[in-house]
Amino acid sequence: MPEIPELEAVRGFLTDHLRGAVITGATVRIGVVVRTGAQELRETLPGDRFGEVGRHGKMLLFRLESGRTLAVNPMLAGRFQYVEPSRKVAAKACLLLDLDHGQHLRYVDDRVMGKLYLVPSDHLDQIPGWAANGPDLLDPALTEDAWVERLQRYRGGIKNILTNAAFVQGIGNAYVDEILWEARINPYTPKTKLTADDQRRLYHAAHAVIAWATPLVRERMVLGATLDYEERRDFLRVHRRGGQPCPRCGGHISEITANQRITSFCRACQPGGPRMSRELGA
Numbered sequence: 001m002p003e004i005p006e007l008e009a010v011r012g013f014l015t016d017h018l019r020g021a022v023i024t025g026a027t028v029r030i031g032v033v034v035r036t037g038a039q040e041l042r043e044t045l046p047g048d049r050f051g052e053v054g055r056h057g058k059m060l061l062f063r064l065e066s067g068r069t070l071a072v073n074p075m076l077a078g079r080f081q082y083v084e085p086s087r088k089v090a091a092k093a094c095l096l097l098d099l100d101h102g103q104h105l106r107y108v109d110d111r112v113m114g115k116l117y118l119v120p121s122d123h124l125d126q127i128p129g130w131a132a133n134g135p136d137l138l139d140p141a142l143t144e145d146a147w148v149e150r151l152q153r154y155r156g157g158i159k160n161i162l163t164n165a166a167f168v169q170g171i172g173n174a175y176v177d178e179i180l181w182e183a184r185i186n187p188y189t190p191k192t193k194l195t196a197d198d199q200r201r202l203y204h205a206a207h208a209v210i211a212w213a214t215p216l217v218r219e220r221m222v223l224g225a226t227l228d229y230e231e232r233r234d235f236l237r238v239h240r241r242g243g244q245p246c247p248r249c250g251g252h253i254s255e256i257t258a259n260q261r262i263t264s265f266c267r268a269c270q271p272g273g274p275r276m277s278r279e280l281g282a
Ligand SMILES: [Zn+2]
Pocket: 246, 247, 248, 249, 250, 251, 266, 267, 268, 269, 270
């Protein structure tokens, strides 16, 4: 599932390559992903021009000159391609956009779980869930003090809180493990056991991990002027590295699978939390 580093890497690339491009044709191949209706995309996107590409949580926002925004939530497996039109079209390519400078922008989704919305740019709240979710992790208004203040409203294990979009948007199951490792906090620590210093360290760890990962993701996605990728996270230090040595202390990384979620952490660097009977690397 794409998280902030993947989406920021795509956003940066597409802002550079799409700005000013005019859409000359729109083909919706798999209409179920278009929540605001496929016909409107087909009929009204041609002739419109791309502006900035923004991001909010796990959603990319393609601003259009007409005052509309094409919002895309890729969910589990959605991805973008920016390629020559001659490139073979993937079986699960949902949306193809022809551009006046000759390239193709495609939205491909092997699970067909993504959600696309075409909405007025000043009414993004028409997107379901928009108002219910918390701030984006990189929202400048989410200061360290605001983070600590928001944390007080939540109970339970810290990993569950950090991946809850109501608390903060953009962190998923992979990068949360990296953030907790960076902050040396056990993922199962109840929030009530975190010190004030722990809570502030987590804020900085979250930003540090995103800043570290985004350029590494972009290197893996972009080839020249082409964006075409499978999600590749071979650089992660702890997530899905169960049984391997911790890059900080050399101890073994533990891995626990529960509720179809993998949690990876280092018991030496991130002490506390319960012992699990089926723990890889324990
Ligand atoms: Zn360690």
